[in-house]
Amino acid sequence: MQALDHARYLVLVQGAEVLEADGTGDKVLRLTDGSMLKLFRRKRLISSAAWYPYARRFADNCVTLAKRAIPCPNVRTVYRIAEIARDAVHYDPLAxxxxxxxxxxxASDDELRGQLGRFIADLHEKGxxxxxxxxxxxxxxxxGKLGLIDIADMKTYRSPLRKNLRLRNFKHMLRYTQDRQWLLGEGNQAFLEGYLNAQTTCDATELAQAVR
Known part of the structure:
Protein backbone atom coordinates (compact mmCIF):
# COMPACT_ATOMS: atom_id res chain seq x y z
CA MET A 1 0.00 0.00 0.00
CA GLN A 2 1.52 3.31 -1.13
CA ALA A 3 1.30 6.50 0.92
CA LEU A 4 -0.34 9.41 -0.93
CA ASP A 5 -0.12 12.86 0.63
CA HIS A 6 -3.03 15.25 0.39
CA ALA A 7 -1.41 17.56 -2.15
CA ARG A 8 -0.74 14.68 -4.57
CA TYR A 9 -4.27 13.36 -3.95
CA LEU A 10 -5.74 16.72 -4.99
CA VAL A 11 -3.66 16.66 -8.18
CA LEU A 12 -4.81 13.09 -8.91
CA VAL A 13 -8.52 13.92 -8.57
CA GLN A 14 -8.45 17.33 -10.27
CA GLY A 15 -11.25 17.46 -12.83
CA ALA A 16 -12.60 14.05 -11.75
CA GLU A 17 -16.29 13.16 -12.00
CA VAL A 18 -17.88 12.07 -8.71
CA LEU A 19 -19.87 8.90 -9.43
CA GLU A 20 -20.77 8.01 -5.86
CA ALA A 21 -20.71 9.91 -2.56
CA ASP A 22 -22.42 9.94 0.83
CA GLY A 23 -22.53 12.14 3.91
CA THR A 24 -18.90 11.36 4.71
CA GLY A 25 -17.53 12.40 1.33
CA ASP A 26 -16.64 11.04 -2.11
CA LYS A 27 -16.65 7.27 -2.61
CA VAL A 28 -16.06 6.64 -6.33
CA LEU A 29 -14.43 9.03 -8.80
CA ARG A 30 -13.84 8.77 -12.54
CA LEU A 31 -10.52 10.45 -13.24
CA THR A 32 -9.78 12.48 -16.34
CA ASP A 33 -7.95 9.58 -18.03
CA GLY A 34 -11.00 7.30 -17.62
CA SER A 35 -9.54 5.32 -14.73
CA MET A 36 -11.37 4.99 -11.40
CA LEU A 37 -10.51 5.85 -7.81
CA LYS A 38 -12.54 4.05 -5.15
CA LEU A 39 -12.22 5.41 -1.60
CA PHE A 40 -12.72 3.38 1.55
CA ARG A 41 -13.05 4.49 5.16
CA ARG A 42 -12.94 2.35 8.26
CA LYS A 43 -16.44 2.50 9.74
CA ARG A 44 -15.51 1.13 13.17
CA LEU A 45 -12.39 1.56 15.28
CA ILE A 46 -12.16 -2.17 15.95
CA SER A 47 -12.62 -3.91 12.65
CA SER A 48 -10.86 -6.40 10.39
CA ALA A 49 -10.27 -3.40 8.09
CA ALA A 50 -7.64 -2.23 10.59
CA TRP A 51 -5.23 -5.02 9.56
CA TYR A 52 -6.69 -5.89 6.15
CA PRO A 53 -8.02 -2.68 4.53
CA TYR A 54 -10.87 -2.91 2.06
CA ALA A 55 -8.76 -1.29 -0.66
CA ARG A 56 -6.18 -4.07 -0.26
CA ARG A 57 -8.94 -6.70 -0.34
CA PHE A 58 -10.28 -5.20 -3.57
CA ALA A 59 -6.85 -5.40 -5.16
CA ASP A 60 -6.16 -8.93 -3.91
CA ASN A 61 -9.55 -10.10 -5.16
CA CYS A 62 -8.77 -8.71 -8.62
CA VAL A 63 -5.58 -10.78 -8.68
CA THR A 64 -7.48 -13.90 -7.58
CA LEU A 65 -10.22 -13.44 -10.17
CA ALA A 66 -7.70 -12.85 -12.97
CA LYS A 67 -5.87 -16.05 -12.03
CA ARG A 68 -9.19 -17.93 -12.23
CA ALA A 69 -10.01 -16.39 -15.64
CA ILE A 70 -12.87 -14.18 -14.41
CA PRO A 71 -12.98 -10.71 -16.06
CA CYS A 72 -12.56 -7.92 -13.48
CA PRO A 73 -11.00 -4.45 -13.09
CA ASN A 74 -7.25 -3.99 -13.50
CA VAL A 75 -5.68 -2.44 -10.39
CA ARG A 76 -2.97 0.17 -10.85
CA THR A 77 -2.16 1.21 -7.26
CA VAL A 78 -3.46 0.93 -3.71
CA TYR A 79 -3.11 4.09 -1.63
CA ARG A 80 -3.30 5.17 1.99
CA ILE A 81 -4.29 8.85 2.26
CA ALA A 82 -3.67 9.65 5.91
CA GLU A 83 -4.76 13.32 5.83
CA ILE A 84 -8.34 12.39 4.88
CA ALA A 85 -8.37 9.04 6.73
CA ARG A 86 -9.05 7.06 3.59
CA ASP A 87 -7.60 4.13 1.70
CA ALA A 88 -8.07 4.04 -2.05
CA VAL A 89 -7.68 1.74 -5.00
CA HIS A 90 -6.84 3.20 -8.41
CA TYR A 91 -7.94 0.92 -11.22
CA ASP A 92 -8.97 0.62 -14.84
CA PRO A 93 -12.67 -0.25 -14.97
CA LEU A 94 -14.02 -3.35 -16.66
CA ALA A 95 -15.53 -2.20 -19.95
CA ALA A 107 -31.71 -8.96 -27.84
CA SER A 108 -32.58 -12.14 -25.99
CA ASP A 109 -33.23 -11.88 -22.25
CA ASP A 110 -33.43 -15.66 -21.88
CA GLU A 111 -30.05 -16.06 -23.53
CA LEU A 112 -28.58 -13.55 -21.07
CA ARG A 113 -30.30 -15.25 -18.12
CA GLY A 114 -28.83 -18.57 -19.15
CA GLN A 115 -25.39 -17.01 -19.57
CA LEU A 116 -25.63 -15.52 -16.09
CA GLY A 117 -26.62 -18.88 -14.65
CA ARG A 118 -23.57 -20.52 -16.24
CA PHE A 119 -21.37 -17.67 -15.01
CA ILE A 120 -22.54 -17.97 -11.39
CA ALA A 121 -22.04 -21.74 -11.59
CA ASP A 122 -18.50 -21.14 -12.86
CA LEU A 123 -17.80 -18.84 -9.92
CA HIS A 124 -19.10 -21.41 -7.46
CA GLU A 125 -17.18 -24.27 -9.08
CA LYS A 126 -14.03 -22.15 -8.85
CA GLY A 127 -14.60 -21.50 -5.15
CA GLY A 144 -19.83 -10.84 -24.78
CA LYS A 145 -18.32 -12.21 -21.56
CA LEU A 146 -19.55 -11.65 -18.01
CA GLY A 147 -17.32 -10.19 -15.31
CA LEU A 148 -17.41 -8.73 -11.81
CA ILE A 149 -16.99 -5.27 -10.33
CA ASP A 150 -17.14 -3.83 -6.78
CA ILE A 151 -15.41 -6.92 -5.44
CA ALA A 152 -14.09 -5.91 -2.00
CA ASP A 153 -16.74 -8.12 -0.37
CA MET A 154 -15.68 -11.52 -1.69
CA LYS A 155 -14.25 -14.77 -0.34
CA THR A 156 -12.40 -17.45 -2.23
CA TYR A 157 -11.91 -21.12 -1.46
CA ARG A 158 -9.61 -23.75 -2.90
CA SER A 159 -12.49 -26.11 -3.70
CA PRO A 160 -16.02 -25.67 -5.12
CA LEU A 161 -18.52 -24.00 -2.80
CA ARG A 162 -20.64 -26.13 -0.50
CA LYS A 163 -24.39 -26.18 -1.00
CA ASN A 164 -25.11 -23.87 1.95
CA LEU A 165 -22.78 -21.18 0.56
CA ARG A 166 -24.34 -21.46 -2.89
CA LEU A 167 -27.82 -21.04 -1.47
CA ARG A 168 -26.69 -18.07 0.63
CA ASN A 169 -25.24 -16.52 -2.53
CA PHE A 170 -28.54 -17.03 -4.36
CA LYS A 171 -30.31 -15.31 -1.46
CA HIS A 172 -28.07 -12.28 -1.94
CA MET A 173 -28.80 -12.24 -5.67
CA LEU A 174 -32.56 -12.43 -5.19
CA ARG A 175 -32.94 -9.80 -2.46
CA TYR A 176 -33.75 -7.03 -4.95
CA THR A 177 -37.30 -7.25 -6.29
CA GLN A 178 -36.36 -6.06 -9.79
CA ASP A 179 -33.51 -8.56 -10.03
CA ARG A 180 -35.61 -11.43 -8.72
CA GLN A 181 -38.43 -10.67 -11.16
CA TRP A 182 -36.03 -10.64 -14.11
CA LEU A 183 -34.25 -13.82 -13.02
CA LEU A 184 -37.18 -16.00 -11.95
CA GLY A 185 -40.38 -14.08 -12.70
CA GLU A 186 -43.39 -15.95 -14.15
CA GLY A 187 -41.65 -19.26 -13.64
CA ASN A 188 -38.82 -18.47 -16.06
CA GLN A 189 -36.29 -21.32 -15.97
CA ALA A 190 -33.47 -19.94 -18.13
CA PHE A 191 -31.25 -18.71 -15.28
CA LEU A 192 -31.74 -21.77 -13.10
CA GLU A 193 -31.28 -24.21 -15.98
CA GLY A 194 -28.12 -22.40 -17.05
CA TYR A 195 -26.75 -22.75 -13.54
CA LEU A 196 -27.73 -26.39 -13.02
CA ASN A 197 -26.38 -27.51 -16.39
CA ALA A 198 -23.01 -25.85 -15.72
CA GLN A 199 -22.39 -27.02 -12.15
CA THR A 200 -21.21 -30.54 -11.39
CA THR A 201 -20.69 -30.61 -7.62
CA CYS A 202 -24.09 -30.43 -5.91
CA ASP A 203 -27.34 -32.34 -6.28
CA ALA A 204 -29.20 -30.47 -9.04
CA THR A 205 -32.71 -31.41 -7.88
CA GLU A 206 -32.04 -30.29 -4.32
CA LEU A 207 -30.54 -27.01 -5.48
CA ALA A 208 -33.43 -26.30 -7.83
CA GLN A 209 -36.02 -26.89 -5.12
CA ALA A 210 -34.19 -24.63 -2.66
CA VAL A 211 -33.82 -21.75 -5.14
CA ARG A 212 -37.43 -21.92 -6.27
Missing part, protein backbone atom coordinates in the same frame (compact mmCIF):
# COMPACT_ATOMS: atom_id res chain seq x y z
CA UNK A 96 -19.20 -2.93 -20.64
CA UNK A 97 -22.64 -2.49 -19.11
CA UNK A 98 -24.09 -3.90 -15.91
CA UNK A 99 -26.86 -6.44 -16.32
CA UNK A 100 -29.18 -4.10 -14.47
CA UNK A 101 -28.59 -1.52 -17.20
CA UNK A 102 -29.53 -4.16 -19.78
CA UNK A 103 -32.79 -5.34 -18.20
CA UNK A 104 -35.41 -5.57 -20.91
CA UNK A 105 -33.01 -4.26 -23.55
CA UNK A 106 -31.06 -7.37 -24.48
CA UNK A 128 -15.66 -17.86 -5.45
CA UNK A 129 -18.26 -16.59 -2.99
CA UNK A 130 -19.26 -13.08 -4.09
CA UNK A 131 -21.38 -11.70 -1.27
CA UNK A 132 -22.27 -8.53 -3.18
CA UNK A 133 -23.76 -10.53 -6.05
CA UNK A 134 -26.52 -8.61 -7.81
CA UNK A 135 -27.25 -7.47 -11.35
CA UNK A 136 -25.57 -4.11 -10.73
CA UNK A 137 -22.22 -5.79 -10.04
CA UNK A 138 -22.09 -8.10 -13.06
CA UNK A 139 -20.79 -6.63 -16.33
CA UNK A 140 -21.44 -7.78 -19.88
CA UNK A 141 -18.23 -6.89 -21.71
CA UNK A 142 -17.99 -5.79 -25.36
CA UNK A 143 -16.60 -9.29 -26.09
Missing amino acids: GQTLRQLLGNA IYFRSAHLGNVILTPE
Whole structure:
Protein backbone atom coordinates (compact mmCIF):
# COMPACT_ATOMS: atom_id res chain seq x y z
CA MET A 1 0.00 0.00 0.00
CA GLN A 2 1.52 3.31 -1.13
CA ALA A 3 1.30 6.50 0.92
CA LEU A 4 -0.34 9.41 -0.93
CA ASP A 5 -0.12 12.86 0.63
CA HIS A 6 -3.03 15.25 0.39
CA ALA A 7 -1.41 17.56 -2.15
CA ARG A 8 -0.74 14.68 -4.57
CA TYR A 9 -4.27 13.36 -3.95
CA LEU A 10 -5.74 16.72 -4.99
CA VAL A 11 -3.66 16.66 -8.18
CA LEU A 12 -4.81 13.09 -8.91
CA VAL A 13 -8.52 13.92 -8.57
CA GLN A 14 -8.45 17.33 -10.27
CA GLY A 15 -11.25 17.46 -12.83
CA ALA A 16 -12.60 14.05 -11.75
CA GLU A 17 -16.29 13.16 -12.00
CA VAL A 18 -17.88 12.07 -8.71
CA LEU A 19 -19.87 8.90 -9.43
CA GLU A 20 -20.77 8.01 -5.86
CA ALA A 21 -20.71 9.91 -2.56
CA ASP A 22 -22.42 9.94 0.83
CA GLY A 23 -22.53 12.14 3.91
CA THR A 24 -18.90 11.36 4.71
CA GLY A 25 -17.53 12.40 1.33
CA ASP A 26 -16.64 11.04 -2.11
CA LYS A 27 -16.65 7.27 -2.61
CA VAL A 28 -16.06 6.64 -6.33
CA LEU A 29 -14.43 9.03 -8.80
CA ARG A 30 -13.84 8.77 -12.54
CA LEU A 31 -10.52 10.45 -13.24
CA THR A 32 -9.78 12.48 -16.34
CA ASP A 33 -7.95 9.58 -18.03
CA GLY A 34 -11.00 7.30 -17.62
CA SER A 35 -9.54 5.32 -14.73
CA MET A 36 -11.37 4.99 -11.40
CA LEU A 37 -10.51 5.85 -7.81
CA LYS A 38 -12.54 4.05 -5.15
CA LEU A 39 -12.22 5.41 -1.60
CA PHE A 40 -12.72 3.38 1.55
CA ARG A 41 -13.05 4.49 5.16
CA ARG A 42 -12.94 2.35 8.26
CA LYS A 43 -16.44 2.50 9.74
CA ARG A 44 -15.51 1.13 13.17
CA LEU A 45 -12.39 1.56 15.28
CA ILE A 46 -12.16 -2.17 15.95
CA SER A 47 -12.62 -3.91 12.65
CA SER A 48 -10.86 -6.40 10.39
CA ALA A 49 -10.27 -3.40 8.09
CA ALA A 50 -7.64 -2.23 10.59
CA TRP A 51 -5.23 -5.02 9.56
CA TYR A 52 -6.69 -5.89 6.15
CA PRO A 53 -8.02 -2.68 4.53
CA TYR A 54 -10.87 -2.91 2.06
CA ALA A 55 -8.76 -1.29 -0.66
CA ARG A 56 -6.18 -4.07 -0.26
CA ARG A 57 -8.94 -6.70 -0.34
CA PHE A 58 -10.28 -5.20 -3.57
CA ALA A 59 -6.85 -5.40 -5.16
CA ASP A 60 -6.16 -8.93 -3.91
CA ASN A 61 -9.55 -10.10 -5.16
CA CYS A 62 -8.77 -8.71 -8.62
CA VAL A 63 -5.58 -10.78 -8.68
CA THR A 64 -7.48 -13.90 -7.58
CA LEU A 65 -10.22 -13.44 -10.17
CA ALA A 66 -7.70 -12.85 -12.97
CA LYS A 67 -5.87 -16.05 -12.03
CA ARG A 68 -9.19 -17.93 -12.23
CA ALA A 69 -10.01 -16.39 -15.64
CA ILE A 70 -12.87 -14.18 -14.41
CA PRO A 71 -12.98 -10.71 -16.06
CA CYS A 72 -12.56 -7.92 -13.48
CA PRO A 73 -11.00 -4.45 -13.09
CA ASN A 74 -7.25 -3.99 -13.50
CA VAL A 75 -5.68 -2.44 -10.39
CA ARG A 76 -2.97 0.17 -10.85
CA THR A 77 -2.16 1.21 -7.26
CA VAL A 78 -3.46 0.93 -3.71
CA TYR A 79 -3.11 4.09 -1.63
CA ARG A 80 -3.30 5.17 1.99
CA ILE A 81 -4.29 8.85 2.26
CA ALA A 82 -3.67 9.65 5.91
CA GLU A 83 -4.76 13.32 5.83
CA ILE A 84 -8.34 12.39 4.88
CA ALA A 85 -8.37 9.04 6.73
CA ARG A 86 -9.05 7.06 3.59
CA ASP A 87 -7.60 4.13 1.70
CA ALA A 88 -8.07 4.04 -2.05
CA VAL A 89 -7.68 1.74 -5.00
CA HIS A 90 -6.84 3.20 -8.41
CA TYR A 91 -7.94 0.92 -11.22
CA ASP A 92 -8.97 0.62 -14.84
CA PRO A 93 -12.67 -0.25 -14.97
CA LEU A 94 -14.02 -3.35 -16.66
CA ALA A 95 -15.53 -2.20 -19.95
CA GLY A 96 -19.20 -2.93 -20.64
CA GLN A 97 -22.64 -2.49 -19.11
CA THR A 98 -24.09 -3.90 -15.91
CA LEU A 99 -26.86 -6.44 -16.32
CA ARG A 100 -29.18 -4.10 -14.47
CA GLN A 101 -28.59 -1.52 -17.20
CA LEU A 102 -29.53 -4.16 -19.78
CA LEU A 103 -32.79 -5.34 -18.20
CA GLY A 104 -35.41 -5.57 -20.91
CA ASN A 105 -33.01 -4.26 -23.55
CA ALA A 106 -31.06 -7.37 -24.48
CA ALA A 107 -31.71 -8.96 -27.84
CA SER A 108 -32.58 -12.14 -25.99
CA ASP A 109 -33.23 -11.88 -22.25
CA ASP A 110 -33.43 -15.66 -21.88
CA GLU A 111 -30.05 -16.06 -23.53
CA LEU A 112 -28.58 -13.55 -21.07
CA ARG A 113 -30.30 -15.25 -18.12
CA GLY A 114 -28.83 -18.57 -19.15
CA GLN A 115 -25.39 -17.01 -19.57
CA LEU A 116 -25.63 -15.52 -16.09
CA GLY A 117 -26.62 -18.88 -14.65
CA ARG A 118 -23.57 -20.52 -16.24
CA PHE A 119 -21.37 -17.67 -15.01
CA ILE A 120 -22.54 -17.97 -11.39
CA ALA A 121 -22.04 -21.74 -11.59
CA ASP A 122 -18.50 -21.14 -12.86
CA LEU A 123 -17.80 -18.84 -9.92
CA HIS A 124 -19.10 -21.41 -7.46
CA GLU A 125 -17.18 -24.27 -9.08
CA LYS A 126 -14.03 -22.15 -8.85
CA GLY A 127 -14.60 -21.50 -5.15
CA ILE A 128 -15.66 -17.86 -5.45
CA TYR A 129 -18.26 -16.59 -2.99
CA PHE A 130 -19.26 -13.08 -4.09
CA ARG A 131 -21.38 -11.70 -1.27
CA SER A 132 -22.27 -8.53 -3.18
CA ALA A 133 -23.76 -10.53 -6.05
CA HIS A 134 -26.52 -8.61 -7.81
CA LEU A 135 -27.25 -7.47 -11.35
CA GLY A 136 -25.57 -4.11 -10.73
CA ASN A 137 -22.22 -5.79 -10.04
CA VAL A 138 -22.09 -8.10 -13.06
CA ILE A 139 -20.79 -6.63 -16.33
CA LEU A 140 -21.44 -7.78 -19.88
CA THR A 141 -18.23 -6.89 -21.71
CA PRO A 142 -17.99 -5.79 -25.36
CA GLU A 143 -16.60 -9.29 -26.09
CA GLY A 144 -19.83 -10.84 -24.78
CA LYS A 145 -18.32 -12.21 -21.56
CA LEU A 146 -19.55 -11.65 -18.01
CA GLY A 147 -17.32 -10.19 -15.31
CA LEU A 148 -17.41 -8.73 -11.81
CA ILE A 149 -16.99 -5.27 -10.33
CA ASP A 150 -17.14 -3.83 -6.78
CA ILE A 151 -15.41 -6.92 -5.44
CA ALA A 152 -14.09 -5.91 -2.00
CA ASP A 153 -16.74 -8.12 -0.37
CA MET A 154 -15.68 -11.52 -1.69
CA LYS A 155 -14.25 -14.77 -0.34
CA THR A 156 -12.40 -17.45 -2.23
CA TYR A 157 -11.91 -21.12 -1.46
CA ARG A 158 -9.61 -23.75 -2.90
CA SER A 159 -12.49 -26.11 -3.70
CA PRO A 160 -16.02 -25.67 -5.12
CA LEU A 161 -18.52 -24.00 -2.80
CA ARG A 162 -20.64 -26.13 -0.50
CA LYS A 163 -24.39 -26.18 -1.00
CA ASN A 164 -25.11 -23.87 1.95
CA LEU A 165 -22.78 -21.18 0.56
CA ARG A 166 -24.34 -21.46 -2.89
CA LEU A 167 -27.82 -21.04 -1.47
CA ARG A 168 -26.69 -18.07 0.63
CA ASN A 169 -25.24 -16.52 -2.53
CA PHE A 170 -28.54 -17.03 -4.36
CA LYS A 171 -30.31 -15.31 -1.46
CA HIS A 172 -28.07 -12.28 -1.94
CA MET A 173 -28.80 -12.24 -5.67
CA LEU A 174 -32.56 -12.43 -5.19
CA ARG A 175 -32.94 -9.80 -2.46
CA TYR A 176 -33.75 -7.03 -4.95
CA THR A 177 -37.30 -7.25 -6.29
CA GLN A 178 -36.36 -6.06 -9.79
CA ASP A 179 -33.51 -8.56 -10.03
CA ARG A 180 -35.61 -11.43 -8.72
CA GLN A 181 -38.43 -10.67 -11.16
CA TRP A 182 -36.03 -10.64 -14.11
CA LEU A 183 -34.25 -13.82 -13.02
CA LEU A 184 -37.18 -16.00 -11.95
CA GLY A 185 -40.38 -14.08 -12.70
CA GLU A 186 -43.39 -15.95 -14.15
CA GLY A 187 -41.65 -19.26 -13.64
CA ASN A 188 -38.82 -18.47 -16.06
CA GLN A 189 -36.29 -21.32 -15.97
CA ALA A 190 -33.47 -19.94 -18.13
CA PHE A 191 -31.25 -18.71 -15.28
CA LEU A 192 -31.74 -21.77 -13.10
CA GLU A 193 -31.28 -24.21 -15.98
CA GLY A 194 -28.12 -22.40 -17.05
CA TYR A 195 -26.75 -22.75 -13.54
CA LEU A 196 -27.73 -26.39 -13.02
CA ASN A 197 -26.38 -27.51 -16.39
CA ALA A 198 -23.01 -25.85 -15.72
CA GLN A 199 -22.39 -27.02 -12.15
CA THR A 200 -21.21 -30.54 -11.39
CA THR A 201 -20.69 -30.61 -7.62
CA CYS A 202 -24.09 -30.43 -5.91
CA ASP A 203 -27.34 -32.34 -6.28
CA ALA A 204 -29.20 -30.47 -9.04
CA THR A 205 -32.71 -31.41 -7.88
CA GLU A 206 -32.04 -30.29 -4.32
CA LEU A 207 -30.54 -27.01 -5.48
CA ALA A 208 -33.43 -26.30 -7.83
CA GLN A 209 -36.02 -26.89 -5.12
CA ALA A 210 -34.19 -24.63 -2.66
CA VAL A 211 -33.82 -21.75 -5.14
CA ARG A 212 -37.43 -21.92 -6.27
